[in-house]
Amino acid sequence: MQIDGHHALTYVVARIAGMEKQQAEKLAYSAQYVDEATNSNPVRFKNGAMYDRIASAHKMLDYRNSSQLANHLSWIPFHFLPGNQGLPAGESPQGHFTKRLVCFPDSPISRDMLRMVMKYREQPFGLHMFGIAMHVYADTFAHQGFAGITHEINEVEEIEPVGHPHIQDKGLWARVKDEFLNFSLSSVAPLGHGPALSFPDRPYCHWSYLDSEDNLVVRDNPQIFSDAANQMYKAIRCYLAGDNTMVLENYDNIPGVQMNVIRQAFETIIHEEGEDRHKDWLHWIAMNKFGFGEEKIQFIAKGKGSWKQAARGKAIPIFGSEDLVAYKYREEFLHSDWKYFHDALKTFRLEIVRDILPEYGICVA
Template structure:
């Protein structure tokens, strides 16, 4: 999923679920920031203080190095949560929508609702949870399930501006791309290109086990949004049985379905703009308000507000350690990330026979 869902739709789900605008923004920001936090290592302060950070995403093509054990610590707990079902490690590592493992990860986050990192932990958890729908059938480790052949999609947007001959050529090129990427990027859904993350996409392919896989993202994405709303309601009520809580009202779900189905710009940031416009215009029933802006990096970002650092390479300038840093969203996010990673990789997955870290 992209920023239109991780930030825009999660904001909607949080507000519909009963959160205040401020808390909904924190949860949605943390949810999206999982895709933008690419700086890991020790942050060093002028006075000698240090703070450990852990990247929850790789920079472009860094994930191609499958010999790097850090891949398992990034892709598996945050983007391709294993369902823990099957016999071999590769089979257990496959991500499945709304799996029992995913539900347990959610329950653990709700259990920590009184901690200082609670909202940020919930945002990180919701990123992982909704990605189980988008990334189903793929794994965060090198696996035959990640191989993609004969990828095809029904793409109304492209058909609208490509002539028939150009469309045929484009599909041919795309098929070659997937075959090359299957070899080059055996971790995650890299070989499936952008289709797993597009809310409206209908697509199919042959996986590495020669299974025909047919996907229609829209109902999956709507279900992910509905379940996120249930999670928020349970979180606010202090209940772990989130699956029994009310989801989105039918009119909200219908409006969201129309939004996700018609908002088809290939630029996910432009799709986010449309999501925000719908909320601001009251096109989501009982929700009419401006959606706060999201800044991933640079001035105004969580990192900049906490440290004054505006770039990923922060090995040079050292900020002052302050009480404001301790209270910052940046610090709370990274501590929430460490909590989520530990619970997932050291407790939940090993209990289901899967040790990957």
């Protein structure tokens, strides 16, 4: 998913689920910030204090640029949670180990992830951590069929539109056709859904492709995204109820009227750029199209109004260094949303890689 899904959709389903506005904003900001936290350098303060952090994303501005992407440690825990082909712990899929790494929607691993984050519900970073989990959980739907490694299992061929006029017209589809005329598929690194470009993340696309085993895969993104929204809604209901079991089947679906509006948004907000689709979603929220009131929200990743600047202030160059900067230390930093997010990020990655995945026989960096 892109910012329209991870920020706006997360906010919408949280509000429909009954989460109050301030909490929903924090949840949605955390879900989207997973895609913004691209720096892993320690933060230095003028008084000598330091704060360590990790990156949860790499800006994939060009899906063909694999030199830096291939070994990035963020892909599996934060964007391509292994699915074990939908099998529970103790059962392994037939075939090569890499098949365990392929994303599977709402897998037993993803349910274990949701239960894990519930352990931290009462921590200061608990809501931030649940927002991170909402990002990862949503991507198990959008990224299904792909793995967060560089491997031929991600290779695709013959991407085609399926009965959907929007991507057959002048815009996206024509540009993708040009892309493939200028760059062969072999030049696209088989990392994640790189060979499929951004089709998995576009909520309006109906498309098909041949996977690495020459199976025809037909994807109905509006339905996939609707399924993700419904399951996110149930997970948030569990969170609000303090229900650590995460048995989502015990909770009702999103009410039909509101689900219809969400589905309409997926199918009719069709800008090529995620940022443009995000603006339309925010407009729909402000117009009370989703039924929980006229509300104005925003997402500012950096600069004035961002969590980052509120926590650290402005950078101060370190004397004698061209690259290093420091920040004026304030006690408020320890209780800032930005620090809580990174506390949650580090805890989340450790629990996934150290504890949850090994239960499924999966060992990753």
